[in-house]
Amino acid sequence: MTGIVQTKRLLSYRMALLRLKKMGLKKAYSHTLSEETGVSAVLIRKDFSQCGIRGKRRGGYDVDYLLDELKKLFGREKEQNVVLVGLGNIGSALIKYEGYRQSNMNLVAAFDIDPAKRTRRYSVPVYSLENLREVADAFDVSVAILAVPEFSAQETAHYMVENGIRGILNFAPVLLKLPGHVLVNNINIMVEMERLMYHIGIREK
Amino acid sequence: MTGIVQTKRLLSYRMALLRLKKMGLKKAYSHTLSEETGVSAVLIRKDFSQCGIRGKRRGGYDVDYLLDELKKLFGREKEQNVVLVGLGNIGSALIKYEGYRQSNMNLVAAFDIDPAKRTRRYSVPVYSLENLREVADAFDVSVAILAVPEFSAQETAHYMVENGIRGILNFAPVLLKLPGHVLVNNINIMVEMERLMYHIGIREK
DNA sequence: TAGATTGTTAATCGATTAACAATC
DNA sequence: TAGATTGTTAATCGATTAACAATC
Numbered sequence: 001m002t003g004i005v006q007t008k009r010l011l012s013y014r015m016a017l018l019r020l021k022k023m024g025l026k027k028a029y030s031h032t033l034s035e036e037t038g039v040s041a042v043l044i045r046k047d048f049s050q051c052g053i054r055g056k057r058r059g060g061y062d063v064d065y066l067l068d069e070l071k072k073l074f075g076r077e078k079e080q081n082v083v084l085v086g087l088g089n090i091g092s093a094l095i096k097y098e099g100y101r102q103s104n105m106n107l108v109a110a111f112d113i114d115p116a117k118r119t120r121r122y123s124v125p126v127y128s129l130e131n132l133r134e135v136a137d138a139f140d141v142s143v144a145i146l147a148v149p150e151f152s153a154q155e156t157a158h159y160m161v162e163n164g165i166r167g168i169l170n171f172a173p174v175l176l177k178l179p180g181h182v183l184v185n186n187i188n189i190m191v192e193m194e195r196l197m198y199h200i201g202i203r204e205k
Numbered sequence: 206m207t208g209i210v211q212t213k214r215l216l217s218y219r220m221a222l223l224r225l226k227k228m229g230l231k232k233a234y235s236h237t238l239s240e241e242t243g244v245s246a247v248l249i250r251k252d253f254s255q256c257g258i259r260g261k262r263r264g265g266y267d268v269d270y271l272l273d274e275l276k277k278l279f280g281r282e283k284e285q286n287v288v289l290v291g292l293g294n295i296g297s298a299l300i301k302y303e304g305y306r307q308s309n310m311n312l313v314a315a316f317d318i319d320p321a322k323r324t325r326r327y328s329v330p331v332y333s334l335e336n337l338r339e340v341a342d343a344f345d346v347s348v349a350i351l352a353v354p355e356f357s358a359q360e361t362a363h364y365m366v367e368n369g370i371r372g373i374l375n376f377a378p379v380l381l382k383l384p385g386h387v388l389v390n391n392i393n394i395m396v397e398m399e400r401l402m403y404h405i406g407i408r409e410k
Numbered sequence: 411t412a413g414a415t416t417g418t419t420a421a422t423c424g425a426t427t428a429a430c431a432a433t434c
Numbered sequence: 435t436a437g438a439t440t441g442t443t444a445a446t447c448g449a450t451t452a453a454c455a456a457t458c
Contacts, residue, residue, distance in 0.1 A: 005449075007403055011396045015378055029415075038380045042417095042451065049417060057416050058458040074403055082398075089301045093294035094394075103395050105402070143402055167405040169398050173220055175243045185401040187394065189299075190308050191216045193287075193374050196390040197310070197348055198212055198279055200372040210425075234439075247427065247441095254441060262440050263434040 009047060012037045014070045021063050029060040076104060081139040084110040085156060086148035087117045087126065090171050090189075094145055095122050108139045129159065136164040143167040150174055157184075214252060217242045219275045226268050234265035281309060286344040289315040290361060291353035292322045292331065295376050295394075299350055300327050313344045334364065341369040348372040355379055362389075 016036035020028055030041040030048075037044070048055065053069045055061040082105055084094055095110050110126045112118060118126040127135065135141065144165045148156050153172030160168065167183045170176055173191070176184050221241035225233055235246040235253075242249070253260065258274045260266040287310055289299055300315050315331045317323060323331040332340065340346065349370045353361050358377030365373065372388045375381055378396070381389050 003448080004400070004404070007400050008396065011399050011403075012393075015393075015396070016380075019379070031415085035382075036380060040451075043449090045416060046418085046450085055416055056458070057456070058414060060415070074399065076402065076406060080402055089298035093298035096294045099395060103399050105398065143398075143405060145398070167401050169394075169401055174224070175221075175241060177240075183401060183404055185397050187392065187397055188217075188220075189374075189392065190304060191213065191220070192390050192392055193310065193348075193350070194216050194279065194308050195209070195212050196372050196374055196388060197281065197285055198216075199209070199388055200348060201281060208424080236439085245427075248425090250440060251426085251442085260440055261434070262432070263438060265439070 006047060006050075009037070009039055009043075010051070010070060010073065012039070013044065013047070014067065014074065017063055017067050017070070021067065026063055027060045028063050028066065030055075032060075079104050079106050080143065081106050081108045081141045082143045082145065083108060083132070083135060083139075083141050084145045084147065085112075085129065085132075085160060086146065087112040087114075088147060088149065091145075091147035094147065095124065095126075108141065109135045129156070132160065132165075133163040141165070143169075145169045145171070146176075147171045211252060211255075214242070214244055214248075215256070215275060215278065217244070218249065218252070219272065219279065222268055222272050222275070226272065231268055232265045233268050233271065235260075237265075284309050284311050285348065286311050286313045286346045287348045287350065288313060288337070288340060288344075288346050289350045289352065290317075290334065290337075290365060291351060292317040292319075293352060293354065296350075296352035299352065300329065300331075313346065314340045334361070337365065337370075338368040346370070348374075350374045350376070351381075352376045 013033055016033055017028065020032070020036065030044045033039070033044050034041040048061070051069070051073060053066065082100070084091055084107060087095065087110060091110065095107070100107050107124055109124055110122070111129045111132060112126055113129065118128065142165060144160055144167070146153060146157055146160070146168050150172050153170070153174050154176060157168060157170070157176045157178060161178055161182050166181060168176065168185070170184050170186045173188050178184065218238055221238055222233065225237070225241065235249045238244070238249050239246040253266070256274070256278060258271065287305070289296055289312060292300065292315060296315065300312070305312050312329055314329050315327065316334045316337060317331055318334065323333065347370060349365055349372070351358060351362055351365070351373050355377050358375070358379050359381060362373060362375070362381045362383060366383055366387050371386060373381065373390070375389050375391045378393050383389065
């Protein structure tokens with residue numbers, strides 16, 4: 001029912017709704033959400049309709065109701081624990097990030113091979129990767145952020161999967177070759193940057 | 206000719222090819238590239254064909270030739286200068302990043318409202334945003350990375366556009382409302398994380 | 411009743427794959 | 435000639451939009 005692209009949209013509706021709610025709005029029209037998310041109003045209505053979310057023919061959608069329904073779809077009941085592997089530039093940014101709770105996630109630990117990185121400087125403990133299994137078992141962790149250098153990404157990912165990880169948000173610019181039961185979501189910042197510059201270049205011509 | 210999704214693929218072929226070349230390979234088959242990128246071999250051949258890139262019917266594609274052709278497509282002749290706005294978690298990661306050169310980009314300056322952040326600690330200077338116009342003019346900058354907090358993203362982006370920026374890589378989780386001539390590429394790390402967790406959750410059922 | 415909105419069905423569009431032809 | 439590969443055309447699939455019906 002929910003394709004990968006639709007999932008992304010529904011999540012962006014949720015973000016926009018949280019913003020609108022904070023601003024005090026009680027009702028949202030497909031048109032309003034369209035302005036906030038950049039998705040066409042028809043598509044928004046269709047998405048909601050397909051998920052069994054109903055509005056009022058004249059009065060739009062109730063913000064709280066929408067958020068509830070989206071929570072039913074996405075809201076993992078219990079908070080989900082995650083870990084972070086690699087404390088380079090990106091890893092250091094993500095260990096300091098404070099907004100996991102907002103998405104009902106909880107960063108419980110980070111890992112780095114460099115002992116110098118394993119300080120108490122951060123709000124979560126930093127271990128050697130050898131301790132992954134232990135942490136994963138203790139905190140029921142199945143999802144990890146991978147932010148190690150390109151050259152060690154494959155090997156590290158493999159080790160992670162061997163020790164209980166089933167989902168990886170991968171910042172390394174390589175395709176990870178992993179067993180079929182493992183889900184990987186890739187973020188490649190430099191490719192996004194190049195894409196932007198390419199399309200700017202095209203416009204100039 | 207090149208849609209937005211195809212652009213992303215072509216860039217990923219390029220990355221894979223650079224890797225293969227580093228490993229000493231001279232020839233690449235669509236099949237090889239498929240393994241490296243996760244894109245189907247047919248689609249790879251079709252992409253190349255549409256871009257006028259030819260292989261040998263039996264001998265695959267020549268790696269150097271492929272890279273040359275891709276460079277012709279994406280390689281901006283002169284190095285492109287970019288700036289970074291916002292030195293929070295993500296911003297600090299990106300100012301330390303060393304790989305811009307590899308994509309023929311050059312980070313020339315960063316900006317932050319907090320004077321405490323405007324130190325000489327980094328390899329590029331950090332200014333107040335007031336100096337953006339000056340820097341943009343001097344270094345012919347039209348593309349910027351935006352890594353400020355959500356609440357100030359819209360205002361900051363607007364100011365940037367008023368001062369010569371025409372392309373933004375946006376890490377703030379909001380849809381920026383900007384004039385039509387401005388291109389925005391959004392990266393929303395938490396949405397990607399939630400998407401991953403959602404699809405993991407689905408598998409469990 | 412008129413107007414504004416949601417909801418749905420059919421049409422369109424674009425991206426991907428299947429099937430096969432070409433050729434080294 | 436047989437086999438492996440590229441290259442192309444047609445078929446399929448999925449996502450989006452257009453048109454319109456329903457209703458508050």
